[in-house]
Amino acid sequence: MLALCILPLLLAQVQARMGEEPTAELSVRLYHQLQSExxxxxxxxxxxxxxxxxxxxLGAxxxxxxxxxxxxGYSHLKPGEEFSLLENMTQQxxxxxxxxxxxxxxxxxxxxGVHFYPDFLQLAQKYFKAETETVDxxxxxxVAQHINDWVENHTESKIRDLLSSEDFSSxxxxxxxxxxxxxxxxxxxxxxxNTRTFSFSKDDGTDVQTLMMYQQGDFYYGEFSDGSTEAGGVYQVLEMPYEGEDMSMMIVLPRQEVPLATLEPIIxxxxxxxxxxxxxxxxxxxxxxxxxxEQKLDLRDTLQQLGIRNIFSKDADLSAMTDGKDLYISKAVQKAYLEVTEEGAEGAASSGMIALTRTLVLCPQVMADHPFFFFIRNRRTGSVLFMGRVMKPEVIEPNQHDFEGV
Structure with missing residues (x-):
């Protein structure tokens, strides 16, 4: 399984006339904004x-x-406490x-030729191990080619051509x-x-043919309800650990007849x-x-919808970075890639909750043949590396194979 992601933030100058897990809250806020789009x-x-x-x-x-x-979601922390949390998260x-x-x-x-405060650069290195390099x-x-080469080198060449010359100016x-x-x-x-061709039912009522993997094994599993019909009643949660069990993927699956959009509001x-x-x-x-x-997201609009507006305008105050007074964020892009196969994953980039206990001895079945929500997390820290949903998997040409006899 491969998962990778790249996120550049480009800062420009306005023309003269112009102990806690630090990602959970941001994860769900970003997800809800993206799913609404x-x-x-x-x-x-x-x-x-x-x-x-x-x-x-650090520079704001x-x-x-x-x-x-x-x-x-840092307002309840003491000023600056989040940097130690991010540093510890990265180390773990x-x-x-x-x-x-x-x-x-x-x-x-x-x-x-632009002077950046040594304190800012030192703190960036301390908390984020950030490399620094001067370019024109x-x-x-x-510059676009140089940064793209850096990206390729750090994502095993899975993410290429992230930026273009049009993303930069003087x-x-x-x-x-x-x-x-x-x-x-x-x-x-x-x-x-055991992988066979199988029908995947999209939320618009149409079906597509995809390759469905199968196994019976020991996993972490539960059935949940929000206590009302808001989330479509009972839904399934499956946790599938990776080798070593430090990392896992969580799959959240509504009932077959329930659109994922019915479940998403409770997340x-x-x-x-x-x-x-x-x-x-x-x-x-x-x-x-x-x-x-695989998705390339323009996060500027998304972050603005979450309330981060000032840094993208001429009113930005990034005075802890440099003595230049007219700096602002001109671009915020993330490109993420996630592939899930038989071997694993590879990539580059509750109120009213009620847990239900099964009384039947029968082996539970998780049939992800319709849209589902997922996230990949570190089981020690709780940090969410990737989050998303599958509305339509890879489509293949229909053939004679199915799950009969598996």
Missing amino acids: GTQNIVFSPVSVALALGLVE RGSSLKEIRQAV LTSDDSPCILRLANSLFLQT FGESAV LTRLALVNAVYFRGSWKNQFRPE QAQLLDDWVANVKKQKVEVYLPRFKV
Whole structure:
């Protein structure tokens, strides 16, 4: 399984005339904003966004700083406490004792000749291990190629051509780029010979043919209800650990006849914790489509909808970065990629909750042949690396294979 993500923030200069998990709240706020914008597949990395915004926050002051802290969910923390949380999160996520491969990389590309405060650069290195390099943004094509090469090197070449020469100008002063690369093998791998062509029912009532993986094994499983019909009644939650069990994927599946949009409104940060705390290890039959989702998101509008507006305007106060008075964020882009196969994953980028206990001895069956919500998390820290939904998996040409006899 591969998952990767890249997120650059480009800062430009206005022309003269102009102990706690730090990603959960941001995860669900971003998800709800993205799901409200369409019916497509979604994949993004909350960790990547949190780290990039953390770098900006280091240089922000006044209302710019206040907006970031409120939107990300840091208002209840002492000023600056979030940086230690992000630093600790990064250290724990990238520890060498896990069989999963997880790499986090941050880099600051600075305009040659512009003075950035040493304190800002030192703190960026301390908390985020951010590399620094000077470039001439006036040479936009050269800089775009250089940053794209950096991205490719840190995502095993899975993400290419992220930026173009049009993303830079002589007014660009700073590019903050963050990359996340994850590769993990399932603790219980699917046997490829059990994969068959299967119908996947989309929420619009149409079906597509996809490759469905199958296995029966020991997983963490639970059935839940919000106590009303708001979420369509009972829904299933399946946790599938990766090798080493530090990382896992959570699958949240409504009933066959219930559209995912009916379940999505109840998703909150506390509910993620409730799911994790209440699933129980047991034997489960799992039908999961092979899927690959890739998405390039313009996060500028999304972050503005979450209340982070000031840093994108001429009113931005980034005075802790440099003595230049007219800096603002000109672009915020994330590109994420997630592929789930028989071997595992690879990628580049609750109120009223009631847990239900099964009384039947029968083996539960999770049939993900219709849209579902997912997230990949570190089981020690709770940090959400990737979050999204599958509305339509990879479509293949129909053939004679099906699940009869499996």
